[in-house]
Amino acid sequence: MTDYKKEMGLRIKARRRKMFITQEFVAEHLGVSVKHFSEVERGIAGLSIENLIKLSDLLGLSLDFIIKGEAKKDEWDSILSLLNTVPKDKEETIKEIIRLAVNLSN
Numbered sequence: 001m002t003d004y005k006k007e008m009g010l011r012i013k014a015r016r017r018k019m020f021i022t023q024e025f026v027a028e029h030l031g032v033s034v035k036h037f038s039e040v041e042r043g044i045a046g047l048s049i050e051n052l053i054k055l056s057d058l059l060g061l062s063l064d065f066i067i068k069g070e071a072k073k074d075e076w077d078s079i080l081s082l083l084n085t086v087p088k089d090k091e092e093t094i095k096e097i098i099r100l101a102v103n104l105s106n
Helices: 006-018 023-030 036-042 049-059 063-068 075-083 088-103
Strands: none
Touching: 006 023, 006 036, 006 049, 023 036, 023 049, 049 063
8 A cells, every 4th residue: 555645755855855945944834843844754744735735836846746746747748748749840830830829819
């Protein structure tokens, strides 16, 4: 069985460390004790929905990634991925199509 809290805590801890911010800073931002936040990172405790949203904003991570470890691709990510596959000789045609679409939407 997967230990979701523990995995979530590890993702939070990794991102926090990558950003060089302390548990104290995050705990203060969320309005929880350092002990509680430490327990979140160790997978012992959880956070309210409100605090998960605050944490998501603070760490620049999607809720999907924090909770499930999945980076949710939005429609624009999919479009950008497709654009990266366009052959070099077709780039100008694609740019012109995008320009036309933007003009139509204005």
